[in-house]
Amino acid sequence: MPYPTYSPELTGSTTGAEANIADGDIERYHEELFEIAQTGDIKRLKDLLDELDRHKDSTTKKELLNMGYQSVDNLTVLSVAAGKKHKSITEILAKCPEVDVNKASLSGITPLLMVAEVGWPDILDILLQRCAIVDPIPSGKRAEEYKIAGSTPLIGATKYNNSECVKCLLEYHANPNHQNHFGISALMLAAEQGYFECVKLLIQAGADIDLAPSGPLALIMNIYGQTPLFCAAKEGRTDIVKYLLDRGANPSVQNHYGISALWIPSQRGMLKVVELLLNAGAETHVAPFGNQTDKLNITGWTPLYAAMKSRKFDAVKLLLKYGADPNAITKYCSTPFLLASEICDLDIIEACIEAGADLDFAPSGYDADNLNITGQTALFMATLKDRINIVKFLIEKGAQVNIQNRYGVSPLLLCSESGNRELVQILIEAGANVNITPQGELAEENFLVGQTPLFVAAKKGHVEICEYLIQNGADVNAVTMTGASPLYTAIEEDHLEVVVLLIRCGADVNQSLKVQIAHDLQIENQTPLFCACAKGFQDIVEYLIEQGADVNGIENAGQSCLHIAAAMGYADIVRILCERGANIDQQFHFEGQNLTAYDLAKFQQHDDVCQILKSFNARQ
Numbered sequence: 001m002p003y004p005t006y007s008p009e010l011t012g013s014t015t016g017a018e019a020n021i022a023d024g025d026i027e028r029y030h031e032e033l034f035e036i037a038q039t040g041d042i043k044r045l046k047d048l049l050d051e052l053d054r055h056k057d058s059t060t061k062k063e064l065l066n067m068g069y070q071s072v073d074n075l076t077v078l079s080v081a082a083g084k085k086h087k088s089i090t091e092i093l094a095k096c097p098e099v100d101v102n103k104a105s106l107s108g109i110t111p112l113l114m115v116a117e118v119g120w121p122d123i124l125d126i127l128l129q130r131c132a133i134v135d136p137i138p139s140g141k142r143a144e145e146y147k148i149a150g151s152t153p154l155i156g157a158t159k160y161n162n163s164e165c166v167k168c169l170l171e172y173h174a175n176p177n178h179q180n181h182f183g184i185s186a187l188m189l190a191a192e193q194g195y196f197e198c199v200k201l202l203i204q205a206g207a208d209i210d211l212a213p214s215g216p217l218a219l220i221m222n223i224y225g226q227t228p229l230f231c232a233a234k235e236g237r238t239d240i241v242k243y244l245l246d247r248g249a250n251p252s253v254q255n256h257y258g259i260s261a262l263w264i265p266s267q268r269g270m271l272k273v274v275e276l277l278l279n280a281g282a283e284t285h286v287a288p289f290g291n292q293t294d295k296l297n298i299t300g301w302t303p304l305y306a307a308m309k310s311r312k313f314d315a316v317k318l319l320l321k322y323g324a325d326p327n328a329i330t331k332y333c334s335t336p337f338l339l340a341s342e343i344c345d346l347d348i349i350e351a352c353i354e355a356g357a358d359l360d361f362a363p364s365g366y367d368a369d370n371l372n373i374t375g376q377t378a379l380f381m382a383t384l385k386d387r388i389n390i391v392k393f394l395i396e397k398g399a400q401v402n403i404q405n406r407y408g409v410s411p412l413l414l415c416s417e418s419g420n421r422e423l424v425q426i427l428i429e430a431g432a433n434v435n436i437t438p439q440g441e442l443a444e445e446n447f448l449v450g451q452t453p454l455f456v457a458a459k460k461g462h463v464e465i466c467e468y469l470i471q472n473g474a475d476v477n478a479v480t481m482t483g484a485s486p487l488y489t490a491i492e493e494d495h496l497e498v499v500v501l502l503i504r505c506g507a508d509v510n511q512s513l514k515v516q517i518a519h520d521l522q523i524e525n526q527t528p529l530f531c532a533c534a535k536g537f538q539d540i541v542e543y544l545i546e547q548g549a550d551v552n553g554i555e556n557a558g559q560s561c562l563h564i565a566a567a568m569g570y571a572d573i574v575r576i577l578c579e580r581g582a583n584i585d586q587q588f589h590f591e592g593q594n595l596t597a598y599d600l601a602k603f604q605q606h607d608d609v610c611q612i613l614k615s616f617n618a619r620q
Helices: 023-039 043-053 058-065 078-085 087-095 111-118 121-129 142-144 153-157 165-172 186-193 196-204 216-220 228-234 238-247 263-268 272-280 291-296 302-308 312-319 336-343 344-355 366-370 378-384 387-398 410-417 421-429 441-445 453-460 463-470 486-492 496-504 518-521 528-533 536-548 561-568 571-578 599-601 607-615
Strands: 588-590 593-595
Touching: 023 043, 023 058, 023 078, 023 463, 043 058, 043 087, 078 087, 078 111, 078 463, 087 121, 111 121, 111 153, 111 165, 121 165, 153 165, 153 186, 165 196, 165 238, 165 528, 186 196, 186 228, 186 238, 196 238, 216 528, 228 263, 238 272, 263 272, 263 302, 263 312, 272 291, 272 312, 272 588, 302 312, 312 344, 336 344, 336 378, 378 387, 378 410, 387 421, 410 421, 410 453, 421 463, 441 463, 453 486, 463 496, 486 496, 496 536, 528 536, 536 571, 561 571, 561 599, 571 607, 599 607
Parallel strands: none
Antiparallel strands: 588 593
């Protein structure tokens, strides 16, 4: 029991003292009693009481024994002795007829409450026989500060697992259903803390098995709606859970946020508790809801989802066995099955499918859009994580391979870009469209339209994947919304080996960017060779020319390959172009001027380029 540091300041009046005890002695006796209560000196107590009796001044003796000590919440000497756990002194004072057994401190602490918490049933019996009030209720601001508001001796005894005291108080008809300031009952305390004997005593005395806190303070404390069963279940008190269920406790009880008695044990993997609740008929579909659960990001999480999220896979299997829905959708459009595919545990994925999981369910709607998970099925998630065994299993079970997310990205596009050759083969053998490409508004906004698996593989330089895709029908000349082909993007990224493969397999070496977006981006009619010259990739330039690339091709603004190479200062490429027949004096109209390659090189002060052009008789 909390109270401040002791110092014997006398409170109360001494006007009732008779002449037999001098007024100045009252304070001395009072201080001495305080010291005795703290030190436990029985001899001093007996001597002092004998001395008081010799005065034959019962009124003053009574006043002394019931005076409070201001610095300790106005506790009486009896309460102080009990608080200090000096049992012999407490017993002597409890039997003393002059002691008021119901004298409460400023916060409402009575001797009975103090003794109940300390755990002395024999002294409780003495106090109760002397008509101590069995259910005194501390109240007021001070009681609230000490966090004892509404805590009766029965609650106090239960709090410290003093079962014999609980038994004694109940025999004197203590109220087993009294709730403290926050709505906590003795049974709720006992169930949560695992005090089985106290639980049995309280139930036998008529405690309401489903009594739960309610009201604003219970909300603040996050205990609103938590029945004894709820409390026992969340702490894993298996024996108490069974006892309460056997006596009719509601197995589907929910707290204020919709969290059920089954939810927390499932989340924590408490298998025995989970099984007890399921056998008693606990509902598996109940999920949290409301603003508070939104903040915690658990809205819509069923016990199955909570168990899955915590990787408590034994609990997951048990819940599925009892009919938990693997397709239950959370606020953010996930399901236990989708979560399993994200976690990538094959055993659990299989269990979900056996329980009826929708293989091709994909999130959709506003929240899914915000999380960028719209359209992502279990197969998509497994592909994203490069889990070959899971992809195989899902395909064997019938998962669709050509699904696309909100951007139009497919599993095949994912693994073609990431470079997982084995996954590419698995998907294509299962019927994946080798030329699938993103479509739609979001794909357009992100310039994804037209990007085939071959395009992204070429961009990343995955030669083996490019070769496999081509062998299985990939279009080597397919273009994106900007007009770029696989060849063009391979050149941009300097992947010579991919360039060689694509041209060998029929890529058009002179295919230029000819779509409206290319025009808008001022890249219209740029050829693969122009791109290589602009980037300065000499090996690719030489190979393209060998394969028939037009050295005099002009992009939409009028620039030739020689113009861009000269402007960038790529002397070796300029020499190659000149040697292969480039029009050295071809003009490029820019800001009212007709500029040659020599003019551009001179303006950029590329002297070495100018010298090369002069050697090929460029006009100066």
